Amino acid sequence: MIGRIMKLEEIGFYTLCDKRAEEISETSPMWRCEMILTDKCNFSCSYCRKMSPVCQGVMVAETAIHRTNLWAREGLKHIRYSGGEPTLHPDIVKIVKNAKDKGIEKIAISTNGSASHE
Template identity: 35%
Template sequence: MLDLRQVPRVFDTKPWAAHLYVTEQCNLDCHYCNEFNNSIPHPALADLKKWMDHIRNLGVMRLGLQGGEPLKHPDIVDVVRYAKSLGFCKVSMSTNGFLLNRQLLADLEGAGLDELQISVDRMTPIASTRKAMKSIVHKLDWFKDSKV
C-alpha cells in the first residue's frame, strides 16, 4: 500500500522521477540512436543497487530503467525486484522488445515491473521495418494476461 506521506506535493522541490541507464549495450544499431556501445560492460548489480538507493533517498517515487537495451543486462529481473523493494511506487522500462519472451515477461511481472514501453523505430512501410514489426506485434498479445 502506498503511503501518501511519501508522495511528493505539487510544489515539492524533490525530483519525483528518475531514469537509470542499466546498460550502454544494445542488440540493435538504429541510425538515430547513439546508445549502441557493446564494448562497455554492464554495470554490476551491486553498483546499480547503490545508485537506486541514492535515487530513492532523494525522494524519487518513479524509476525508469533504460539503456541501450535494458533486457541485455543479465540481472535485469533482480534490478526490478530491488527497485520495488525500495518502495518506488512505479518502476517502468523502455525496450525495443526483440529480447522479450513469455518467461522473461512473467519474471519481470513477478519482480514488480509496473510498465513496459516498447519502442518502435518507425512506422513507414519499408521491408526491414515490416520484418521487425512482425517480430514484435505478436508479443503484444502476451500482455493480455499480464499486469505489466
C-alpha cells in the same frame, strides 16, 4: 508551465550519468530518474544516439541497487531503466525487483521488446 521549456533538473529529473544525481539534497530533491543500465543493444538502429563514455559498458547490479536504495530513502518515486537495451542486463530482474521492494511507485523500462526472459 505553458510556454516555457523547463530544464530536466528543474523538475527533479537526473540520470545516473549526471554527477549531480550523486549529490541530491533538500534543495534539489530527486523524485524521478533514468538509470542507464547498459549501452549494449541487440539492434543496430541508425537513429539511436551514441552513448557518452561515462555511460558505456554494463552497470554493476550492486551499483544500481545501491543507488536505487539511496534515492528511495531520499524520496525517489519514479525510475526508468534504459540503455542500450536494458533487458540485456544480466541482472535486470534483480534490479527491478529491488526497486519494487524499496517502494518505488512507478518503474518503467525503455525496451525494444525483442528479448525473451523466462
